[in-house]
Amino acid sequence: MRVITGKYKGRNLVSPKSAARPTLDRMKETLFNIINDKIRGSTVLDLFAGSGQLAIECLSRGAERAVLCDNSKEAIEAIKINFAKIGETPHIVFGDFRDCLKRFQGKADIIFVDPPYKSGFYEEALNDTDKYDLLSEDGIVVCEHAAEDVLPSATGNLVCYDCRKIGTVKFSFYKRSK
Numbered sequence: 001m002r003v004i005t006g007k008y009k010g011r012n013l014v015s016p017k018s019a020a021r022p023t024l025d026r027m028k029e030t031l032f033n034i035i036n037d038k039i040r041g042s043t044v045l046d047l048f049a050g051s052g053q054l055a056i057e058c059l060s061r062g063a064e065r066a067v068l069c070d071n072s073k074e075a076i077e078a079i080k081i082n083f084a085k086i087g088e089t090p091h092i093v094f095g096d097f098r099d100c101l102k103r104f105q106g107k108a109d110i111i112f113v114d115p116p117y118k119s120g121f122y123e124e125a126l127n128d129t130d131k132y133d134l135l136s137e138d139g140i141v142v143c144e145h146a147a148e149d150v151l152p153s154a155t156g157n158l159v160c161y162d163c164r165k166i167g168t169v170k171f172s173f174y175k176r177s178k
Contacts, residue, residue, distance in 0.1 A: 001053055003086075004029055006060030013082045015051050016074035027166045031142065032057060034164065034171070035110065038140060039063050042109035045134070047097045047125060052079035054112045056086060063110075069093040069100035097121065101128040107136040114144040122151050126174060130156030141174040 003011045004025065032039075040062035046055040047069050055066035068079055068090055076094050083090040093100040097115070111129060115121040122143050129135055141158060143151055147170045153160050154177070162173040 001025070001051065003053075003057055003060050004032065006057070006062065008056065008060035008086045011056075011085050013051055013053050013056065013085065014078050016072060016078040027144075027169055027171075028053070028057065030164070030166050031144075031171055032061070034162075034173075035140065035142065036061065038110055038138075043067075043106065043136070045069070045100075045104060045108040045111045047100065047111065047113050048115045048121075049079060049092075049112075050075050050114070052082050052090065054114070055090075056082060058110065059086070059088065065091070067091045067093060067100075067104065067108075069095070069097055071096050097125055098128060101125070101132055101134060104132070104134055107139065108134055109136045109139045111135065111139070111141045112144070113141060117146045117149070122149075123155060126152070126155045126158055130158050135176060137176065139175070143172040143174070145170055145172065 001013045039058050042063045044058045044063050044066040049068035049070045052068050055068050113125045147165050147168050151172045157177050158174045159177045160172050164171045
């Protein structure tokens with residue numbers, strides 16, 4: 001697992017010792033080709049952050065701020081190690097994603113939702129994002145899930161505007177309805 005491009009390109013990252021499922025480089029490259037125009041100057045919220053690799057990739061490509069949330073001590077340790085490798089201090093929320101969403105200050109331009117597959121947390125994370133009005137006007141929510149899983153086409157003021165299948169994984173993209 002490595003940083004694909006930007007100022008931290010080529011840095012090797014570690015995964016948590018727990019059962020985290022890191023986004024593979026091929027999938028990560030495709031994802032970032034899709035969202036690249038949203039990254040520069042953005043605020044990123046990485047729920048279920050695992051190793052923190054998605055937030056680090058955003059920072060490498062010019063994101064202004066990243067907040068990472070995970071409830072695993074092993075994940076938090078991996079995030080700290082990975083941020084040390086890039087010379088930055090992470091903004092970590094240790095705990096449940098629901099508390100993180102409730103306490104998040106401001107608006108996020110990109111929100112990553114990548115819980116354990118089959119957890120059922122996707123819809124709840126989308127509902128809370130909408131309920132707490134956390135997405136910026138042109139912001140996006142990116143859900144990474146098993147290709148066979150079907151996520152809602154809309155929840156509250158958020159609508160799914162694109163889905164991309166890459167192997168056994170699917171990315172579903174949400175934005176505010178106009």
